[in-house]
Amino acid sequence: MQHLDISIVVPLLNEEESLPELVSWISKVMTEKGYLYEVILVDDGSTDRSWEVIKEIQKENLYVKGISFLRNYGKSAALHSGFQVVQGDVVITMDADLQDSPDEIPDLYRMIMEENYDLVSGWKKKRYDPITKTVPTKIFNAATRKMSGIELHDFNCGLKAYKRDVVKNIEVYGEMHRYIPVIAKWVGFKNIGEKVVQHRARQYGVTKFGLSRFMNGFLDLLSISFVSRFKKKPMHFFGTFGVLSFIVGFGFMAYLILDKMYRSYMMLPIQREVVEQPLFFLAITAIIIGTQLFLAGFLAELIALNTPNRNDYKVKDRI
Numbered sequence: 671m672q673h674l675d676i677s678i679v680v681p682l683l684n685e686e687e688s689l690p691e692l693v694s695w696i697s698k699v700m701t702e703k704g705y706l707y708e709v710i711l712v713d714d715g716s717t718d719r720s721w722e723v724i725k726e727i728q729k730e731n732l733y734v735k736g737i738s739f740l741r742n743y744g745k746s747a748a749l750h751s752g753f754q755v756v757q758g759d760v761v762i763t764m765d766a767d768l769q770d771s772p773d774e775i776p777d778l779y780r781m782i783m784e785e786n787y788d789l790v791s792g793w794k795k796k797r798y799d800p801i802t803k804t805v806p807t808k809i810f811n812a813a814t815r816k817m818s819g820i821e822l823h824d825f826n827c828g829l830k831a832y833k834r835d836v837v838k839n840i841e842v843y844g845e846m847h848r849y850i851p852v853i854a855k856w857v858g859f860k861n862i863g864e865k866v867v868q869h870r871a872r873q874y875g876v877t878k879f880g881l882s883r884f885m886n887g888f889l890d891l892l893s894i895s896f897v898s899r900f901k902k903k904p905m906h907f908f909g910t911f912g913v914l915s916f917i918v919g920f921g922f923m924a925y926l927i928l929d930k931m932y933r934s935y936m937m938l939p940i941q942r943e944v945v946e947q948p949l950f951f952l953a954i955t956a957i958i959i960g961t962q963l964f965l966a967g968f969l970a971e972l973i974a975l976n977t978p979n980r981n982d983y984k985v986k987d988r989i
């Protein structure tokens with residue numbers, strides 16, 4: 671197999687106008703620097719002429735490879751399929767809409783090869799996007815920083831560079847392309863860096879993500895922070911809350927019963943029936959919820975036990 675310096679993975683959906691310009695720009699930069707490279711264009715179920723355009727481009731440019739999905743599976747799926755076939759030492763991902771500049775590639779390459787970063791994420795410090803997108807994005811980035819402990823300003827930048835090992839060891843699924851640095855860190859790649867990159871307004875076509883991106887992004891953040899911590903030991907999560915809830919309920923209940931016994935024993939004038947106090951219902955609810963959480967924990971443990979990749983540990987080196 672021929673050795674390659676750089677693999678560039680481009681997920682795309684209906685980007686027929688941008689593709690020729692994008693590929694010729696990439697190859698201009700690559701030839702100037704003398705890199706051996708490949709461009710992997712992953713057509714994520716386009717309904718325009720994107721795939722025809724890719725085939726035409728490929729006739730003239732041997733470095734171009736293409737993957738065409740039967741239907742639209744999403745950006746994460748496209749990245750995943752690209753990552754499976756990459757051969758270069760450094761893997762670059764970029765959007766197809768010419769918002770990311772191929773001129774950034776040499777610097778990104780250098781940061782990975784010389785500064786020994788596992789992953790370098792682009793930072794669109796000055797963005798050319800509508801305000802409806804830039805403001806929520808700020809909130810989203812702050813939340814992700816807090817949750818993951820990774821100090822990046824721009825998690826979801828399409829322009830990123832990776833060591834090949836990184837992309838071969840992470841799994842990008844669902845819509846998790848927004849959290850690749852988080853997934854990488856969780857797998858064990860800690861050298862995560864950032865580089866300010868140029869950003870441009872979309873040249874052709876329209877954005878492929880609607881407003882739903884914010885809700886989905888938020889829910890994905892919740893699930894990724896949950897899964898990264900408790901995937902292999904769900905009982906630690908459910909069990910903790912289950913025990914807490916159970917103890918609280920049990921404590922309330924014990925108090926109510928002791929209180930009742932004490933009052934009748936001392937023959938105090940005010941007798942309080944256990945079932946007539948609001949605390950009783952709280953106690954019952956807490957006990958039931960505690961039991962439910964325990965059950966959920968057990969079921970989750972059984973599921974975790976049955977997943978085929980439960981002992982899937984990423985090995986760094988063997989001698």
Ligand code: UDP
Nearest residue numbers: 681682683714744745765766767877878879
């Ligand atoms: N994209 C994709 N599949 C999808 C949606 C988007 O491959 O289902 C590609 C799209 O063609 C582009 C990149 O992902 O190359 C980023 O999408 P877009 O530019 O629409 O997002 P935005 O820049 O608005 O965040």
Ligand code: MG
Nearest residue numbers: 765767769872
């Ligand atoms: Mg874009």
